[in-house]
Amino acid sequence: MQRQGPLQLNQNTHIKATLNLWQDFLINDNKSMRKWVHYFPIYERHFASFRNKSITFLEVGVHSGGSLQMWQRYFGPFARIVGIDIDPQCAEHESPGIFVRIGDQSDPQFLQELIDEFGIPDVILDDGSHMMAHMRSTFDFFYPRMHKNAVYMVEDMHTAYWSEFGGGVDNPESFMNFAKDCADRLNWSHSRGTVAPDYIGKQTLCVSFYDSIVAFEKGDVWWKDAPWTGEGREGLYGKGVVRPAASPDAPSRADLALLTQAEDRRKASDAQNPELTAANLRLRDEIAALRASTSWRATALPRRISGWLKR
DSSP: OBBOOOOOOOOOOHHHSSSSHOOOOOOOSSSOOOTTHHHHHHHHHHHHTTSOOOEEEEEEEETTTTTHHHHHHHOOTOEEEEEEEEEEGGGGGOOTTTEEEEEETTTHHHHHHHHHHHOOOOOEEEEEEEOOHHHHHHHHGGGGGTTTTTEEEEEOOOGOOGGTTTTTTTTTTSSSHHHHHHHHHHOOOOOGSSSSSOOHHEEEEEEEEEETTTEEEOOOOOGGSSSOOSSSSOOOTTTOOOOOOTTTTTTOOHHHHHHHHHHHHHHHHHHOOOOHHHHHHHHHHHHHHHSHHHHHTTHHHHHHHHHHHHO
């Protein structure tokens, strides 16, 4: 979606850097960009933690260069913004802190050259050719190499349903169907051997699906390698950790039976000694009233000191 309408404000870079992405987009008077309106809250959700940090952000697809400028304002002065495109004319969109490299997003040699020059990206946004084969080639190259806490996002995923881009609802080669398969691979350790562990399952915290966007968040999922027992992964359900079926502090059936028997004996004793029970209740009320009194609270410190001296 290209910004349209009469809004033409001349804002300096400092003011724009304090805005959220949607506000920045609305008042953009620099190079144009094309974005669907519902993308902006998705960007904020997955990219906000990277703001004002020393990161490398890679966008596949430069187009008119406007989005590279927006990302530079959004991520702040420590971020290195890298754009790649197959169109040589896109090289003119370079500026301080913004780097543009010309090459094919499906060419592993070109992608390796990017890593050699800029290092492994912390965030990747694929807004390139939208061809299924190209999207998959770029993902397969970069994602296994990215560090934990990295984010890999693919947008304009509606093309995954269009045959002219190599997509289709039932086409196993579409990136959307690949992403759906990744949801199963994410849960390989629960599959009872039906899903084999791979780099997706062992390096991914979540796969998030939105209208036309899929986002992958990487992480250290070390717990998936713990041995699986009948109740769960061995050694992972300890004090303060809730088991899948019940709390570790929940009484067993045997404990419940003992508690019931003890309660029955107490009730029987109370029934046999009603006068003693009434006296105990009165004494309990008197103690409670004493502890709530002003004099009791006022003498708390001397009583503690006396207790310490007796020890």
